[in-house]
Amino acid sequence: MKDSKLGPEAYAASRLASRQAANELQDRFETEGKPFGWFEALYARADGERAAIPWADAAPRFKLEAWLAQSGLGAGRAVDVGCGLGDNARILSAQGWTVTAFDLSETAISWARKRMADQFPKASIEFHTADLFDLPSIWRGAFELVHETYNLQALPRDKVADAMRYISSLAAPGGTVVVITRARDRDEVPDGPPWPLSRDDLDGFREAGLEEIQFEEFFDQRDDPIRHFLAVYRRANTKRNYE
Numbered sequence: 001m002k003d004s005k006l007g008p009e010a011y012a013a014s015r016l017a018s019r020q021a022a023n024e025l026q027d028r029f030e031t032e033g034k035p036f037g038w039f040e041a042l043y044a045r046a047d048g049e050r051a052a053i054p055w056a057d058a059a060p061r062f063k064l065e066a067w068l069a070q071s072g073l074g075a076g077r078a079v080d081v082g083c084g085l086g087d088n089a090r091i092l093s094a095q096g097w098t099v100t101a102f103d104l105s106e107t108a109i110s111w112a113r114k115r116m117a118d119q120f121p122k123a124s125i126e127f128h129t130a131d132l133f134d135l136p137s138i139w140r141g142a143f144e145l146v147h148e149t150y151n152l153q154a155l156p157r158d159k160v161a162d163a164m165r166y167i168s169s170l171a172a173p174g175g176t177v178v179v180i181t182r183a184r185d186r187d188e189v190p191d192g193p194p195w196p197l198s199r200d201d202l203d204g205f206r207e208a209g210l211e212e213i214q215f216e217e218f219f220d221q222r223d224d225p226i227r228h229f230l231a232v233y234r235r236a237n238t239k240r241n242y243e
């Protein structure tokens with residue numbers, strides 16, 4: 001199995017344990033007042049073993065691939081927010097996009113770079129360690145396509161609205177923002193991580209100045225399918241100050 005030294009049974013057991021480890025790290029770092037610290041700690045602890053990262057499937061998200069295939073968008077500059085091990089970025093690259101991919105975790109970024117060099121040498125991706133909440137100014141309004149999967153649902157609840165503003169700020173005039181997230185009803189109380197988003201939570205993108213152009217509910221392809229939303233937004237085609 002790619003990026004794993006384990007056989008199928010040990011892999012399944014380790015993958016299950018990784019969710020518990022992620023929850024414990026998230027709790028610990030939250031208590032220490034470092035709510036983002038658990039991401040780097042989890043990647044570092046994995047020491048190159050993919051089974052230790054609960055979201056690392058070594059494959060692009062099927063819904064992103066399906067959406068890209070029918071989007072009708074021409075290629076341009078794309079950014080993958082919170083790219084993890086880089087599989088969504090590589091599908092964007094394979095579709096002809098010029099891809100920038102970033103993640104807060106330095107370990108995730110070196111791991112992603114190595115995976116691409118070893119397994120997908122044709123993928124052309126510029127990887128960066130960067131914080132969504134402290135973006136390089138040259139990225140503001142720079143991308144025709146902004147892709148966000150599963151980051152919002154992993155962030156501290158009180159940061160989600162700000163995160164939507166920063167994600168939106170990456171889109172060029174006329175640019176598209178595609179968001180994939182676990183879904184919940186408005187009245188459901190999420191017990192995360194991950195903390196699924198409600199339709200109302202996603203209004204943050206409209207409040208950030210984007211127009212919603214597609215919204216879909218779907219279930220993923222697991223044995224016990226999980227409810228998701230796909231939401232697509234567009235920035236108006238006028239130049240503006242993104243600050």
Ligand SMILES: C[S@@+](CC[C@H](N)C(=O)[O-])C[C@H]1O[C@@H](n2cnc3c(N)ncnc32)[C@H](O)[C@@H]1O
Nearest residue numbers: 039082083084103104105131132149150151154
């Ligand atoms: C649940 S994972 C999703 C990874 C990937 N998008 C996927 O579909 O598998 C969330 C990712 O967001 C990254 N992340 C968390 N906070 C971030 C921040 N402030 N800026 C950039 N990346 C962040 C984490 O390191 C982690 O790789």
